[in-house]
Amino acid sequence: MLVDEAGRNWVGHFDEHPSGIRSWSTTGQPIWTSDGADIPGLFDCYALNVSGATAWACTYTDFPLVEIRPDRPEQPVRVWANQVRGAKIVAVHGDQVAFCGGYGEENDRLAHGKLTESSVEPTDVGRASRIYVQAEPFTAWGVFDLSS
Template sequence: MRVFDALGRPSWTFRVGDAIEHLLTDAAGDLWVGYFDEGVYGDDPLSAPGLRHWSGTGESVWVYRPVGGADWISDCYALNVSGHTAWACTYTGFPLLEIGAGHAIRVRKNPVRGVKGLAVHGDRAVLFGGYGEDHDRLVDCRLTDTAVRPVTEGRLLGPGGGRLGRRRLVCRGPRLYVQERPGTEWTVLDIG
């Protein structure tokens, strides 16, 4: 990781591991990093937990460890950071993990597989992605204390009305930011 000052000059560097799938900052400027399977099962112990929280100066703040209802992470498929809360859907079981104050983890059982992105607002979550033909699937869900309850399902289409191809995806709070490749324009889905 390379940190730059307000004038764009490099200030310092630190390592956060290999095979980074997601890297987002929270309201305090700390980093949340989700790793894909090559990092989790690779040679770098920094990546092995699948999900970590780092300070903006490179100190490890928190490392994921299994909790009731959620096993070890093999791949962090989706990550969303909003304020001081992180949300993740992880392979293999795809539980919805909510990591809040003091790194307390709330686990919600989730029937939606292959989730690549998620937007969260109150008791609502929209899950994006899936396997094969479901790569552009949107599932509108309601959250209970222990579960994700799908309500309706549809497709996220590109600005021209066609199905999405290769894309970049960033999730922040109630928003999914989608950029089709190659391209410079972003499409935003806001559930707020």
Template sequence: MQKTALVPHARLPRAYHSRHVLGSTVDAFGAAHWLLADRAPEPGTDHPPYDALFVSVHEDGGAEVTELSAVRARWPHLDRLPDGGFVVASSRARRYQDGDQVQVFDALGRESRTFSVGDAIEHLLVDATGDLWVGHFDENPAGIRRWSATGRLLWSSHQVSGAGWIMDCYALNVSASVTWACPYTDFPLLEIRPDREVRVRANTVRGAKAVAVHAGEVAFLGGYGEDHDRLARGELSGTSVEPTDIGRLTLPDGAPLGRRRVVGRGSRIYVQVEPYTEWCVFDLSG
């Protein structure tokens, strides 16, 4: 089976390696971001508001650091807004009864607004216009929703016909002009564009955790059990994904993938493994 190696993309500056990585992502413009705290949250206890550092590393290697105060998310999702601000959201909403599950900070790190998007966040990705795409896991049947940065609901996957029951957003890819999703239970590939009807393509790849699309080609990363590092490729027809190849994705040195985070952005799948200080990338356009 053919193996494809990831390529290094961005590294957390070594000066911050002693801090605990609460969360990390790659934004719509290719910049990598880390949310850092002095220590990990203590298990089994409420986590009071804490100070954190938001470290951003751009594709040219330049880095910037912003201090955030009174961050509340215990297990956070995060992203950078196009205006230079920041979004930090708790994956669980049960303890946030006052609409403060999502915190939006300005470019100086000051909290500007809060709102809630619903429990059980699996993915949170900001698009190039500043809207938030949220994919939920199976404890929230909301599926996939798009929100403004002020907390206004703009779109919901409940409006999609022909996709079956969207119970869990396994894979989500948000690029500049289109959003792709591959949800449980039927794993269709959804092509979501502004002001258009969602295109639904039948798909036989099950359990993928990330997806990349480029010029009529698609790649799915992951699957159940031993297929956690599977790289399944296909071609897009009008109504389906036609499989073309199955291989394995490895780390740059050829080592197998372990526990990881993944982010889909257009033609790219970004992968981060423990200790979560480096992002690597697979680019379908390459």
């Protein structure tokens, strides 16, 4: 559960009925629900974050990056295909996205991506104390190790 800057409550439900994402006003009035929203494979909300009036989520089973803006009635939901599976944390700034977590050995993964028109394109990955970075011209990887 998170509260955005306007005081709206956001909840990502999982393994419960109803599953999905919902928002309420400061007085408890429903503002938005994922019921009927075109979010592929929405059974659990693995990652949820809010910024201003926007909620961001990654949902199980397809793990798209989902932008939810109830204040934009003409297109309240926007979806980007995403290759990062199982992230428990998501943060977005402009066209930059960071994901943290994953399944099994990737539970301590930090992945960075860039938003394109329809997908999140991976750019950097990290695991344990290391962050692997690839910058243009994308011919070599750099490694930052926090333990050294």
